C-alpha cells in the first residue's frame with residue numbers, strides 16, 4: 620500500500636487542527652473545565668470517526684472477498700483502492716484517538732492503560748477490548764502487507780479474522796464510550812448490516828456450486844486474482 624503526498628498532507632492537516640482545537644491558541648475556552656475536557660472530547664470524536672471508517676473498510680473488504688465479485692460483479696478494480704485508502708485513514712484517526720486518551724489525565728487511561736489490556740483506571744475491561752482490537756488490527760494489516768509472513772494459502776483465511784476485530788472494536792465502543800447508550804442507534808445501524816453482510820458472504824460461499832475446474836487456492840493472490848503464470852525458459 621502506497622501512501623501518497625496528498626494523503627499525508629490531509630492527515631497532517633487533521634492532526635494539526637485537532638492539536639489547535641484542544642489547546643487554547645485559536646479557540647480560547649470560556650472556562651478552565653471546558654479547556655480541561657477538550658482533549659477527551661476530541662479523542663472521542665476521533666474514536667467515532669475511526670470506528671465509522673473501519674466499518675466502511677470492512678464493507679469494502681466484504682465486497683472484494685464475496686464469491687460473486689470474482690464471477691459477476693467484478694468490482695475489485697474500483698473497490699480495492701477504497702479499501703486501501705480507508706485503511707490509511709482508519710489508522711490516522713485511531714492514532715489520534717489513542718494518543719489523546721493516553722496523554723489526557725482526565726480520561727484516566729494513561730500510556731500503560733492504553734497499551735496493556737487491563738491497566739486502564741477508567742473502565743478497564745471495555746478499554747482492554749480496544750487495546751486487543753488495536754493489536755488485532757496491527758496483525759491484520761501486517762499480514763496483509765507482508766503476505767510471505769504466513770504459509771502459502773493462509774493469507775486470506777487470516778485476513779477474515781478482521782471481522783472479529785470489528786466485533787471487538789464495536790463492543791469496545793459501546794461499552795467504553797460515554798455516549799455508548801446515546802449512540803446505540805448508530806452502532807446498531809452500522810454493526811447489524813456488517814454482520815448481515817458477513818453472514819451473506821459466508822452463506823453464498825457455502826451454497827455456491829463449485830466450478831468443474833477450479834484453480835488451486837495457492838495460485839490465487841489476494842481477492843482471487845490469479846497469480847501470473849510462470850513462462851517456461853526457452854530451450855537453446
Ligand code: HEM
Pocket residue numbers: 663664666667668669670673713716717720726728732733734741746749750751752753788791792793795796797798799802
Ligand atoms: C489501544 C487501543 C484503544 C484504547 C486505549 C481506547 C480507549 C478508549 C476509551 C478510554 C474510550 C472511552 C472514552 C470516553 O470516556 O467516553 C473509548 C471510546 C471509543 N473508542 Fe476506543 N480505544 C482504543 C481502540 C479503539 C479502536 C480500535 C476503535 C475502533 C476502530 C475505537 C473506537 C472507539 C469509539 C467509537 C469510542 C466511543 C466514543 C464515545 O462514545 O465516547 N477505539 N476508547
